[in-house]
Amino acid sequence: MRRLFPVTDQTHSAAASGGDSAGVSGADRDWTLDELADAYAYPVGTAADGVARPRPWLRANMVSTLDGAAHHEGRSQSISSAADMRVFGTLRALADAVVVGAETVRLEKYRPARARDAFAARRAAAGQRPAPVIAVVSASLELDFSLPLFTAPLVPTLVLTGAAAPAERILAAEKAGVEVVIAGDGSGADPERVVPALADRGLVRLLTEGGPRLLGQFVAAGVLDELCLTVSPMLASGYAQRIAGGPAPAVPERFALASLLEQDGFLFTRYRRVRSTRHPRV
Secondary structure, eight states: OEEEESOOHHHHHHHHHTSEETTEESSOOOOOHHHHHHHTOOOEEEOTTSOEEEOOEEEEEEEEETTOOSOBTTBSGGGOOHHHHHHHHHHHHHOSEEEEEHHHHHHTTOOOOOOOHHHHHHHHHTTOOSSOEEEEEOSSOOOOTTSHHHHSOSSOOEEEEOTTSOHHHHHHHHHTTOEEEEOOSSSSOOHHHHHHHHHTTTOOEEEEOOOHHHHHHHHHHTOOOEEEEEEESOOOOTTOOOSSOSSOOSSOOOEEEEEEEEETTEEEEEEEEOOOSSSOOO
């Protein structure tokens, strides 16, 4: 892996020598997990007491082919790579919670997040649980609560929904030991209330892995802070979804390139939302 942006003096010197410098390489190589974790660290803010603490931050991680397909035949694995999976695992390991849509849980056969020894010390120092919480967003709660995601997680799985969600499904979830979080007044969770609802539980470093419908809702609501998009050097054609779908915002929201990495033809982009007063944050 090599850093293409931002370009620094170290980047130039490493490229010229063909060696490594401060985790930057002119040659293609696998970065260590510590290097990746440093590169993708969540931002911190200064609280009223002057102490630097992580602030609520919603990051998305998605993969797309050159022609815009977010999956092939319903799964993203075939358009991914070993390096992409290392980034995927690192982003998960840095998060307090992984926010995911119910349909993605079904299609990708989600399992509980696991603790990883390589990140144990980092998570402990940050005051995090051994593994991220999986937070499933669902209006219908038509989920199989007998699956390991709900029955055998290392940390309890959450389900976010609305106050008008089917009462019998809420009861079924609670009987299975699943904590149901009400984050909306309608049948489903309000995208603008998901981040504060999780922050109220101490979950502020948030990662969403989609699917496209859920990501589209976050985009339309103007609450997405960062997009980590892997551009896969493949053409898929067909009728696959884009990485985000659904109603469009009134005005497209501007994001700025924060970093760009490359390995084996895959581009690992990281964009951050350009701050404005149009969407006040909590």
